[in-house]
Amino acid sequence: MLSILFFGQLRERLNTERLTVDISTLVKPYTVASLFTYLSDKGLHWEELIRADNCLVAVNQTMATQNTLISADDEVALFPPVTGG
Amino acid sequence: MGKSFADDDMIRVHEHDFDMASEYQRLRQLNANNGAVVLFVGLVRDFNQNSQLNGLFLEHYPAMTQSALVNIVKQAKEMWPLGNVTVIHRVGHLCINDQIVLVGVSSQHRHAAFAGAEFIMDYLKISAPFWKKELSDAGDVWVEAKSSDNEAIKRW
Numbered sequence: 001m002l003s004i005l006f007f008g009q010l011r012e013r014l015n016t017e018r019l020t021v022d023i024s025t026l027v028k029p030y031t032v033a034s035l036f037t038y039l040s041d042k043g044l045h046w047e048e049l050i051r052a053d054n055c056l057v058a059v060n061q062t063m064a065t066q067n068t069l070i071s072a073d074d075e076v077a078l079f080p081p082v083t084g085g
Numbered sequence: 086m087g088k089s090f091a092d093d094d095m096i097r098v099h100e101h102d103f104d105m106a107s108e109y110q111r112l113r114q115l116n117a118n119n120g121a122v123v124l125f126v127g128l129v130r131d132f133n134q135n136s137q138l139n140g141l142f143l144e145h146y147p148a149m150t151q152s153a154l155v156n157i158v159k160q161a162k163e164m165w166p167l168g169n170v171t172v173i174h175r176v177g178h179l180c181i182n183d184q185i186v187l188v189g190v191s192s193q194h195r196h197a198a199f200a201g202a203e204f205i206m207d208y209l210k211i212s213a214p215f216w217k218k219e220l221s222d223a224g225d226v227w228v229e230a231k232s233s234d235n236e237a238i239k240r241w
Binding site for chain 2: 005012054058062
């Protein structure tokens with residue numbers, strides 16, 4: 001199963017820390033973009049927050065883009081721009 | 086002077102406080118070739134995007150934080166002849182005036198140590214997966230990323 005993690009304000013606004021998704025429910029080819037399409041279908045609120053320009057994504061703890069390929073057991077994290085330091 | 090992340094370089098992320106003096110002594114004693122140590126400590130201020138703060142809450146992405154910080158240290162070591170590097174970042178609830186972050190860099194000469202420490206802080210600000218929430222009586226507010234932080238890295 002794909003593990004989808006949410007952090008910071010995104011986690012709070014979606015009221016979701018973690019989801020698991022069966023990759024076969026996504027549209028092929030399996031990319032970050034197809035995962036975003038799946039998540040956007042969860043509701044208007046989801047679509048608005050996930051499609052925001054400042055929503056960042058990491059696949060297996062490495063920064064990724066919409067075209068990044070994903071596989072069955074990957075960990076995908078969505079989060080706003082970082083504010084540490 | 087190795088270019089890659091060394092066994093005695095140190096990255097720590099935890100809730101408890103750190104002691105700058107002992108981190109300095111550690112860097113000082115690791116390698117007698119180093120003639121310079123630069124230490125930076127970031128603190129929680131009492132004002133920010135909100136007017137009066139009671140403190141901060143810091144969240145991070147544990148599985149990614151270590152590798153993100155190691156990558157930043159590696160980049161710094163490719164740019165300057167650095168000795169050892171220490172990066173400590175706190176998470177969880179922090180009060181006004183608490184220490185948040187420490188970056189310590191040793192080197193043979195001061196220029197590389199100063200530049201390396203600044204570079205590491207600049208990149209930590211834009212690429213290490215930490216998120217700050219400001220806590221105040223008026224409500225808790227997630228800190229927005231600053232465009233000036235993205236500008237800051239252009240000088241490197």
